[in-house]
Each structure stands twice: as structure tokens, then as C-alpha cells.
Amino acid sequence: GRRVLLVGQNNHYQAEAFAKRGWVPTTIDKNTRYSDSRDLIAGDFEKYQFPEATKYNLIWFYHSLECLSNPVGSLELCSKILAEDAIIFIGTPDTDFINTRSSSCFGHWKPEYNHIMWNRRSLETCLEKLGYNVILSRQNYEHRFPVWDDLHLITQKKFF
Numbered sequence: 001g002r003r004v005l006l007v008g009q010n011n012h013y014q015a016e017a018f019a020k021r022g023w024v025p026t027t028i029d030k031n032t033r034y035s036d037s038r039d040l041i042a043g044d045f046e047k048y049q050f051p052e053a054t055k056y057n058l059i060w061f062y063h064s065l066e067c068l069s070n071p072v073g074s075l076e077l078c079s080k081i082l083a084e085d086a087i088i089f090i091g092t093p094d095t096d097f098i099n100t101r102s103s104s105c106f107g108h109w110k111p112e113y114n115h116i117m118w119n120r121r122s123l124e125t126c127l128e129k130l131g132y133n134v135i136l137s138r139q140n141y142e143h144r145f146p147v148w149d150d151l152h153l154i155t156q157k158k159f160f
Contacts, residue, residue, distance in 0.1 A: 002057040008064025055083040062091040090153045095119045097149035120151045
């Protein structure tokens with residue numbers, strides 16, 4: 001019965017997978033591609049007025065944080081709608097891979113979609129300045145999956 005907010009709807013399978021595991025998923029996306037979803041908020045995460053009592057146990061940004069017009073402001077907003085012991089999962093392009101491979105092999109060059117890109121160290125620093133503890137941070141370079149050259153990060157509001 002824990003609540004998860006999926007920011008940006010990459011596909012409807014994520015919400016289904018969470019629901020099968022007992023989570024209560026809600027998706028917010030201004031580009032509603034899957035309008036048949038019951039738990040879909042058709043709106044902009046950055047502008048949506050969440051009710052005061054709304055709290056989520058997990059906020060899921062999978063290749064959506066970098067697409068927001070103000071990603072840092074969005075991370076600040078998260079602290080208002082996170083439950084006390086909640087976490088944020090972030091999957092986002094990692095610019096360190098530009099140097100590891102060649103710039104032509106980095107598949108995230110889309111300035112019309114990606115407003116900001118980090119490397120692992122810069123995103124960790126940003127989150128710590130906003131009052132989050134980074135619990136897990138890893139680079140994903142695996143090419144067997146459809147999205148690679150990104151980082152996966154789990155963070156949580158500081159308790160003390």
C-alpha cells in the first residue's frame with residue numbers, strides 16, 4: 001500500500017509492475033501518451049498543485065528529471081510531497097560517459113528534451129545541497145538495455 005509517484009510516463013508497464021508488487025502507483029505526465037491509465041495526473045509536475053496531505057513513499061524519475069524545465073526546483077518540490085522515510089529514484093544521463101567513450105556514442109544529445117545533464121558527482125553534490133542523503137549511486141554502462149550511459153541514484157531526505 002505504499003504510494004509511488006512516477007514522474008513522466010515512459011511506458012505504462014512501470015505502473016503495472018509497481019501495482020503487482022503492492023504499491024499504489026500514480027503517474028504525472030503533461031504528455032499523456034497512455035490516457036487509459038486510471039492513476040494518471042495529466043499535468044506538469046513542476047506546476048501541479050499537490051494537495052497538502054499528499055505524501056509519497058517513492059518518487060520515480062526515470063529519464064524524466066533532465067526533461068523538466070527546472071530540474072533542481074523539481075527536486076526541491078519533492079521534499080514537500082515525500083513521506084518522512086521516503087526515497088527518490090533518479091535515472092538520468094551521466095555526462096562522464098562522454099569522456100569514457102566518444103561524444104558521438106553518447107546517445108543523450110537532445111537539447112530540446114534534456115535541459116540539464118549531470119555527472120554522478122555533480123548530481124550527488126546538488127542533492128546534498130538540497131538536504132538529501134545519497135543512499136546509492138552507480139553508473140550504468142550496460143548496452144544490453146535500451147537506455148545506457150546513465151546513472152542510477154537513490155536519495156532520501158535527511159532526518160537529522
